[in-house]
Amino acid sequence: MTATSHDRLLTALVVHLHSTSVCSIGQGWRLAFAPFETITVHHVLSGSGSVQVGNDPPMPYTPGSVILVPPRLGHVVGDAGAEAREVSAEDHCGPFADGLAAFTAGTTPETLLLCGSIPAPHGQILGVFDLLRDASVGMPAGDVGHGVFDLMRAEVAAPGIGTAAITEALMKACLVTLLRARLRLVDRGLLQSPLPGDPRLARAALTVLEKPGAPHTVASLAERAGMSRASFADHFARVLGSGPMEFVQSVRLRAAARLLQTTDLPLKAVASAVGYADPSSLSRAFRVTYGMDLTSYRNLGDQAWSGPPGVEPREPSPVTGNFQGGEEKCEPSD
Known part of the structure; x- marks a missing residue:
């Protein structure tokens, strides 16, 4: 992928x-x-x-x-x-x-x-x-x-x-x-943007990442970026490969996946926390991306990962470069 x-x-x-x-x-x-x-x-x-x-x-x-x-x-x-x-x-x-x-x-x-x-x-x-x-x-x-x-x-x-x-x-x-x-x-414009070419997009994206449940709109994000609505939507789509509201939904769904995986909050509370009016609305969007409803995802327990289906974390190679499966392969030096 x-x-x-x-x-x-x-x-x-x-x-x-x-x-x-x-x-x-x-x-x-x-x-x-x-x-x-x-x-x-x-x-x-x-x-x-x-x-x-x-x-x-x-x-x-x-x-x-x-x-x-x-x-x-x-x-x-x-x-x-x-x-x-x-x-x-x-x-x-x-x-x-x-x-x-x-x-x-x-x-x-x-x-x-x-x-x-x-x-x-x-x-x-x-x-x-x-x-x-x-x-x-x-x-x-x-x-x-x-x-x-x-x-x-x-x-x-x-x-x-x-x-x-x-x-x-x-x-x-x-x-x-x-x-x-x-x-x-x-x-604040003090470092190069993590988005190619334009720190204004970073301001808008950071707003969504920090407050996924807020009532974001294309107009509000464009204002945060200091751009016109049309220019912001076009530039955002070209740089990130999707429109601003698709980005907002993706952030909200990932936040919901994390809450389902790590808490026992009621589904109504999860939906509210990530900006959905009710669990049914969240579940419909969640199923499209994750291939299952909220309860099924929560029941996966430790097997769940806050990414879309088909994307599994790869087992890391630790910093030593000499470990596999968590077993130490180096020997103490003299």
Whole structure:
């Protein structure tokens, strides 16, 4: 399946992130990671240094930074000094806790990273990450971002049963916080739009993503974009492959699928939350896209996924590149 720009934007904040490893890098050392097929995410719990991706110039990081590395690009993390010793992460891998791997360079930790991977469910990187052609180092702002890092540090300091699940949830929360901040910067015209060519469309799309249940119309979204109704509708369809109201419906249906999958809210409440007058109206639209009614979808339980039928998440290849089916294939280094 080839995801359209429309589909990619809809999944912008659906983050399928998997916690994979903890990296400890000593002063005067660097870890080199081979290219992976997934996006690599490093959360810097402590330490300062730099990350160099491919042949690009090194980028500095500090505690609280989030490093994003696109697929199929090798990268080196650690001490930026010219005399630093560089070792392969794959050759310095051992167990950490609860199925996570540990990568170690040097003896006295200077940099501590919590690492994960973002798989590509459709064979492509979706949403905002579809635009990740260059590596980036960002820092989630606000109390939520800072609080999540404090919780990560506490869990890594005392790991045990459930560490993988806890760190994965915290990393996802941190990443969504970072994405939300980026989208709002786009909304204010401070970053390039995640929609090709026109940040005005991003303002309208963000309005729908943040408030899917609001009474959106082509006229209201055009006003949000600062465009005439006709120009907005035409440009939106050309860029995203569907009209504005088709986009609104898709966002609402995905929101409904998530609520059905993760809550026991009455169907009337689900319909109201996503902008439908009643469960019957929602169910008719839902059946067209998902091939079943609301109750049947809810009864799927853990098998449900908030995407249209025929689109299943692909099992990720973790950041180490050496795992399959969650089993560790690397051996501890000497």
